[in-house]
Amino acid sequence: MHELSIIYSILETAEQEVQRHGEDSMVETIELEIGELAGVEISSLEFLWPAAVAGTILEKAVCNIIRPPGKASCGSCGHVFGIKQYFDPCPQCGSHWNEIINGEELRIKSLTITCAQPAVAVATDTN
Numbered sequence: 001m002h003e004l005s006i007i008y009s010i011l012e013t014a015e016q017e018v019q020r021h022g023e024d025s026m027v028e029t030i031e032l033e034i035g036e037l038a039g040v041e042i043s044s045l046e047f048l049w050p051a052a053v054a055g056t057i058l059e060k061a062v063c064n065i066i067r068p069p070g071k072a073s074c075g076s077c078g079h080v081f082g083i084k085q086y087f088d089p090c091p092q093c094g095s096h097w098n099e100i101i102n103g104e105e106l107r108i109k110s111l112t113i114t115c116a117q118p119a120v121a122v123a124t125d126t127n
């Protein structure tokens with residue numbers, strides 16, 4: 001499934017980041033930027049996420065998804081307009097010759113990495 005492979009590639013990138021911070025680090029929050037034109041089904045991604053990241057550094061991470069809206073610039077008249085899908089015509093002149101300038105993002109915007117706390121040994125007095 002498409003969304004699953006996206007999660008794995010996010011995970012791979014996150015793991016490389018975390019490794020640079022040391023073995024015991026975990027991801028606390030992850031901020032993803034997924035444009036409206038990126039072709040990602042957010043509901044599927046959210047549905048698959050918990051199982052896909054179980055047992056990984058992302059298991060406890062809070063995932064925030066930012067969705068930049070689609071925006072295109074008309075190649076004929078230069079009009080800049082919001083676009084919901086590729087090949088939407090320019091509302092001003094009807095041209096299909098558009099350059100996408102926003103909304104194709106698919107990347108990790110930021111990661112908050114924490115070092116795992118050492119386990120605290122608690123002495124139990126059974127008296």
Ligand SMILES: [Zn+2]
Nearest residue numbers: 074077090093
């Ligand atoms: Zn136009």
